[in-house]
Amino acid sequence: MRKALIFSFLFLLTASLLPAQESMHTVEFQYAGRSVLVPKLGNRVEVIPILALIGAGAEYSLSAGTYVVALGEQRLQFTPGHKLVLANGVLLNTKEAAVPSPGGIAASISFVDQSLLGPLGFRLEPIPQGYRIAPGARFADPVSVRPAAADFAATTTLVLTLDRATAAVAEPAEDGGIVVRFDDSSPRLDPTARLQSRRVRSITSNGREVVIKTSPDIGLLNSHLLDDPPRVIIELGAVIPKPTPAPAQALERSGPPPIVIDPGHGGKDTGAVGGNGLTERDLTMAVAQRLAAELEARGLAVRLTRDDGEGRALTDRTALANRLEAKLFVSLHANASTFSSVRGAETYYMSLDAQATDAAAAATAKLENEAGEASDERSDLDLILWDLAQTSALNESAELAVAVQTRLNALLDLRDRGVKQAPFVVLTGATMPAILVEIGFLSNPAEASRLARPEHQQELARAIATGIEAFLR
Numbered sequence: 001m002r003k004a005l006i007f008s009f010l011f012l013l014t015a016s017l018l019p020a021q022e023s024m025h026t027v028e029f030q031y032a033g034r035s036v037l038v039p040k041l042g043n044r045v046e047v048i049p050i051l052a053l054i055g056a057g058a059e060y061s062l063s064a065g066t067y068v069v070a071l072g073e074q075r076l077q078f079t080p081g082h083k084l085v086l087a088n089g090v091l092l093n094t095k096e097a098a099v100p101s102p103g104g105i106a107a108s109i110s111f112v113d114q115s116l117l118g119p120l121g122f123r124l125e126p127i128p129q130g131y132r133i134a135p136g137a138r139f140a141d142p143v144s145v146r147p148a149a150a151d152f153a154a155t156t157t158l159v160l161t162l163d164r165a166t167a168a169v170a171e172p173a174e175d176g177g178i179v180v181r182f183d184d185s186s187p188r189l190d191p192t193a194r195l196q197s198r199r200v201r202s203i204t205s206n207g208r209e210v211v212i213k214t215s216p217d218i219g220l221l222n223s224h225l226l227d228d229p230p231r232v233i234i235e236l237g238a239v240i241p242k243p244t245p246a247p248a249q250a251l252e253r254s255g256p257p258p259i260v261i262d263p264g265h266g267g268k269d270t271g272a273v274g275g276n277g278l279t280e281r282d283l284t285m286a287v288a289q290r291l292a293a294e295l296e297a298r299g300l301a302v303r304l305t306r307d308d309g310e311g312r313a314l315t316d317r318t319a320l321a322n323r324l325e326a327k328l329f330v331s332l333h334a335n336a337s338t339f340s341s342v343r344g345a346e347t348y349y350m351s352l353d354a355q356a357t358d359a360a361a362a363a364t365a366k367l368e369n370e371a372g373e374a375s376d377e378r379s380d381l382d383l384i385l386w387d388l389a390q391t392s393a394l395n396e397s398a399e400l401a402v403a404v405q406t407r408l409n410a411l412l413d414l415r416d417r418g419v420k421q422a423p424f425v426v427l428t429g430a431t432m433p434a435i436l437v438e439i440g441f442l443s444n445p446a447e448a449s450r451l452a453r454p455e456h457q458q459e460l461a462r463a464i465a466t467g468i469e470a471f472l473r
């Protein structure tokens, strides 16, 4: 499992939580002089009374299939059965998932502590009769920050190398320059580091922030996180006002921003082929046309990246979506596995580096990346720039992926396949939320024959459209 994108800060405390004495059926939670007896279900507890105790509301959104927890300005979002929590816009990979329960939702003590209370700024402390909820997330330990910079002709790359993984976000500062906020740790600058850059005036740490003062008119262009070692990459350069769109762009699009659907492969590139002769090229076009009809019926504008039979280079597809200022980019593919028993749908979004969530995701990405007619020989620099374009939309891409995959799991009665991250070339460069849906495995004979059926294609299209609609709401 990788945790590259969002450094999981959920690794510290399993050891520190000692089992508390609990009654058979309930466990007591205390907060601010009040207490509540929370029903136990095996090794899980009901979540909603615990959230209510700290004044947080939890609402289930039937359309999105997710719980939304609100406390002041803070928002958590999670889907029962999924090991993901969106915490204030940051996607956390969790070790386990919350599950539906008589009281709404139940989760383990460590999930409550690390994935729900932690992001909201609280922690659990064991007491004889249960747990006390204390303010202050558990994770304010120091993190060492070693800055380094490289000046290029027009930009400077600033790298902040951390001595452990932790969540960090770089933002333009109000008085110019840049501030890097650490949610859960106190940054300490490595005093031995010597930073030299003509665009950086000073770099200091302050509480949970690193403050970077820059030369006049120099500002934040992009930033993202990498791991091994954990580091924050910050691109600095002249902050230029957005150019007005060229007339050609205005001509290409008329009407509202469309959803761009990308039927995978095309032309001579058939993609995967089932034992029944069904090609991924033809299947994705059939489902794309049905999906377009479903979305149009819901009042949404749609564009396809290719016509029947026509091929298109992988990177042209997102370029088209960018030119059209598309709302969303949805690439449709069908999978193949060396194991013919593997079945089901998967939804992917772009990862920021060359790792995938697991070996199977990496294999799928490799398979898809070899498709396409034009050469995708791009330099490392290009790759970095493409990646950066998707960075801004990454959290939304993750949300979109969860919304779509939830519907596909319900349709296909699946639990073991889900949302994954992998470096798909077709998703790189998209500046809007972008996902790649593998609608099924052509290598599985039963699934291949189902995928050939128009009724099943329509069901898939409807499930994806419902997910997209939920995301847009």
Ligand SMILES: [Zn+2]
Pocket: 264, 265, 271, 272, 280, 332, 333, 334, 368, 371
């Ligand atoms: Zn494909």
